[in-house]
Amino acid sequence: MNRKANENAIEVRGLTKRFGQRTAVEELSFAVPRGSIVGLLGPNGAGKSTTLRALVGLLEPTSGECLIHGSPFSALDNPATHVGVHMDGFGFEGGITARRHLEICRLAAGAARGRTEEVLEEVGLAADARRRVKTFSTGMAQRLGLAAALIGSPRTLILDEPANGLDPDGIRWLRRFLRSYAERGGTVLIASHQLPELEQVVDEVVVIKQRALFAGRLEDLVTGGADSLESRYFDLVEGASA
Template identity: 50%
Template sequence: MTTAPAAQGATIEVRDLTKTFGSFTAVDQLTFTVEPGRITGFLGPNGAGKTTTLRMLLGLVHQTSGTATIDGRAYGDIDHPQSMVGSALEATNFHPGRSGRDHLRVLAAAGGLPVSRVDELLELTGIPAAARKRAGEYSMGMRQRLGLAAALLGDPRVLILDEPSNGLDPEGIRWLRGFLRHLSSQGKTILVSSHQLQEVEQTVDDVVIISNGRLVREGAVSDLRGAPTTFVRTSDPAQLAGALRVADVMSSPGSDGELVVETADLRLVGDVALRAGLPVWELRARKHDLEALFFELTEGTNRNLGDGSSAPPAPTERDAVTGQEGANA
């Protein structure tokens, strides 16, 4: 993939980030980097610490230790934050009696942005027909789109989204994938949190996987998939393995009598078997189940009470002020 010019985006750097609430550690010495011009999936089970991390990155929660910077600065030190960072952490942060257009107009006025940007974003996010409808009457999917429009008002270099596909139907999810890909092609830095790898694997370039507040894997999605391989069944696997070695293709015995070949070229394997005079009973590319890998990486590390239920997430600083508990971490 060709990366868009880095000048259009800004690097997100999280270094040894830690947040504790009393004796509870929500985020534990977390370190990762999000590069411009790429979509990074921030993944982990519910309660893993994703939202708490994003809130620290946006200055909504004060970290216990470590740093979280955007373009080398803490969010509170950015002079014009709307033009640097756009975020959507909740799809319910709207005045229920205010129309979608008026909600965006208030935000635009507060940020000194032109009103023309409001209608542009309503059109871009696909909700112009609902612009005069009260936000309290919006479906969850429409709220997600309105939140995305609000995040993009300042044409920010960085976009941070928390579970943006929640409430979207299959067509809406498909639209979101294409929309985020369009934004990343402009060089924007995009960080998207989710608790389902399968949900984002068709969209993201890189992943940061956390569990129990700690990093368990970081890297490109292509690296998670591993080397391409092929399964083949024949009457004499050992003979076929020898013929493949002659063709400079390595293989190894599978768990059920098949041969696992280190190539994705099905035609090559078939041609080698044909030259060796061996019948091919089965020949297929091996599909890597990234969702299974996600559960393998996080299994047994997420907080639980020993009876299969998850431990309640720690209250955030905002919850301490409002008196609410159990904000999603």
């Protein structure tokens, strides 16, 4: 994918991350164009979580760089207004209400006073705003995590398995929400194992197994409609193991 830097919301350039003798990702490069939804795919241990954590400044690359809107995460002015993040390990204080959790996020992001109520409506949790987070189902917690990611009105979202725990209605809602977000000019990088669902929403895919096995448009991977994303994914991953 040869694009000018200003056309990309996210760029990963030659990312290598080693933990002692173990290499999590090696010379990984890909870009996420503005206004698109891109799926980050790979088997367990392929380096997806490492890549996402390097992108949002939770890990220091051994070499290479990760850029969001042209800058490392650490250099972004008020990061919550640039990128919203929802990943495994970003937990909640179970004893507080959903509204209180989002109020804390709003204050940290410097967002306007009414933003909490807006995102509660946006993710369908307005009726549950006074419930304590510890009473939430997995699907409701996913919606709350997405609400927290949206609190700063970011132009880009980085999401790790956001459909986990959602029922079919919730999955359909998430698909429609992400497409609407992209149509309004937002950008989404989404890591997921739910390949059939991803196929219905992404514009591009990045398949990795320490390195990039494919990075490009979905239609270029799933040629002529004869193959599914799932079948082509396994072709790539199993081929890399041979």
